[in-house]
Amino acid sequence: MVPVGDYIFLIIGIAVAALALVVGLVTTRTRSRGPEVSRRPSDPDVLAEPRVGEDAETPRDTPTRTIEDAELPEPAPGSPRGSAPTLERPESAASRLVRLRERLSRSQGPLGRGLLALLSRDVVDEDTWEEIEDTLITADVGVTATQELVARLRTRMKVEGKTSADAEDILREELVTLVDPSMDRSLAVDRRDGVPAVVLVVGVNGTGKTTTVGKLARVLVAEDKDVILGAADTFRAAATEQLSTWGERVGVPTVRGPEGGDPASVAFEAVRAGIEQEVDVVIVDTAGRLQNKAGLMDELGKVKRVVEKQAAVTEVLLVLDATTGQNGMTQARVFGEVVDVTGIVLTKLDGSAKGGIVVAVQRELGVPVKLVGLGEGADDLAPFDPETFVEALLGRGN
Numbered sequence: 001m002v003p004v005g006d007y008i009f010l011i012i013g014i015a016v017a018a019l020a021l022v023v024g025l026v027t028t029r030t031r032s033r034g035p036e037v038s039r040r041p042s043d044p045d046v047l048a049e050p051r052v053g054e055d056a057e058t059p060r061d062t063p064t065r066t067i068e069d070a071e072l073p074e075p076a077p078g079s080p081r082g083s084a085p086t087l088e089r090p091e092s093a094a095s096r097l098v099r100l101r102e103r104l105s106r107s108q109g110p111l112g113r114g115l116l117a118l119l120s121r122d123v124v125d126e127d128t129w130e131e132i133e134d135t136l137i138t139a140d141v142g143v144t145a146t147q148e149l150v151a152r153l154r155t156r157m158k159v160e161g162k163t164s165a166d167a168e169d170i171l172r173e174e175l176v177t178l179v180d181p182s183m184d185r186s187l188a189v190d191r192r193d194g195v196p197a198v199v200l201v202v203g204v205n206g207t208g209k210t211t212t213v214g215k216l217a218r219v220l221v222a223e224d225k226d227v228i229l230g231a232a233d234t235f236r237a238a239a240t241e242q243l244s245t246w247g248e249r250v251g252v253p254t255v256r257g258p259e260g261g262d263p264a265s266v267a268f269e270a271v272r273a274g275i276e277q278e279v280d281v282v283i284v285d286t287a288g289r290l291q292n293k294a295g296l297m298d299e300l301g302k303v304k305r306v307v308e309k310q311a312a313v314t315e316v317l318l319v320l321d322a323t324t325g326q327n328g329m330t331q332a333r334v335f336g337e338v339v340d341v342t343g344i345v346l347t348k349l350d351g352s353a354k355g356g357i358v359v360a361v362q363r364e365l366g367v368p369v370k371l372v373g374l375g376e377g378a379d380d381l382a383p384f385d386p387e388t389f390v391e392a393l394l395g396r397g398n
């Protein structure tokens with residue numbers, strides 16, 4: 001027989017243990033729900049006003065949780081609103097170069113291999129030289145550049161071109177010289193003197209301008225840079241949404257204005273937010289209407305002026321569609337007269353065999369191709385490298 005007193009002690013013991021368990025549970029859960037400090041703002045949109053860090057958003061007077069609360073299933077981890085999207089990790093520059101070299105080789109290979117086949121003929125006669133010229137002109141290299149290249153090839157082939165291996169070496173070297181490896185293709189995207197770098201992205205609608213801004217943000221995020229986007233293409237209805245979505249995927253905020261609003265004021269707010277939030281780079285997408293030169297000049301001039309009230313514009317990237325040939329060259333000319341372009345982004349090179357436009361556009365504007373678009377995928381933008389490009393031309397990409 002167990003005495004009644006022993007039962008009482010046993011019941012009290014069980015009650016104390018249960019209480020301790022419940023208190024422990026509540027404490028653990030309360031701690032695990034504590035504020036998350038995020039490097040990037042949780043709301044990617046409308047961030048003209050800076051935020052003071054995520055922890056400021058968690059109410060400090062949260063009511064004490066009850067036992068029922070402690071037994072609720074844990075909500076999905078995320079922002080204080082529980083709705084932060086899962087951020088993507090963009091591909092690094094090194095890995096995307098390897099992957100995209102194959103794509104470049106696929107689109108540009110026929111040009112290089114065609115040239116090589118002509119140069120490797122047993123007899124390279126006048127007809128052959130004419131065919132070489134035609135091949136280069138058809139590939140949008142441009143007349144002057146073609147004539148220069150053919151003259152150099154002729155001279156060297158006469159002296160050095162004994163075998164087809166010689167022909168390939170000569171062609172490779174001369175093509176690299178033509179694309180000009182001495183040009184500085186680095187992007188000015190570093191904070192300087194306590195202010196962010198500012199990149200204006202200009203170009204005609206449809207060239208891939210907004211897509212390029214999104215892809216460029218990913219390139220920079222992969223390099224651990226803090227980025228803010230400015231959706232100053234307020235004229236194309238979908239552009240702002242499109243840009244915000246690109247940003248959200250990698251946790252980059254987008255400053256936006258009303259549809260049809262003043263692009264310069266969006267650019268101004270984006271740079272202001274960038275300065276206040278101490279980011280590394282502000283990338284501003286601009287409107288791409290090319291109705292007339294004066295209008296374009298007014299618009300881009302104003303955007304640049306208002307931005308420069310706060311920070312220097314460090315890059316003006318002109319986006320050109322490689323598939324548009326002479327049309328692209330005309331656009332390059334007009335934009336070159338309106339703004340000081342510092343670099344060219346050649347998009348859709350995956351869909352064009354006319355890689356010669358790289359040479360033509362560099363000569364037209366006197367500025368380097370800095371980036372190339374090689375597909376519709378999020379990480380299909382690569383830094384332009386003359387040697388890699390020529391290797392791809394010669395079918396050495398894979």
Ligand code: GDP
Pocket residue numbers: 203204205206207208209210211212239288347348349350351372373374375376380
């Ligand atoms: P925007 O009007 O200049 O801003 O043009 P968008 O950024 O909206 O792009 C227009 C279209 O071009 C979209 O369908 C993009 O996916 C496509 N695009 C952009 N860059 C590339 C590229 O490098 N390769 C291919 N194949 N398509 C591209």
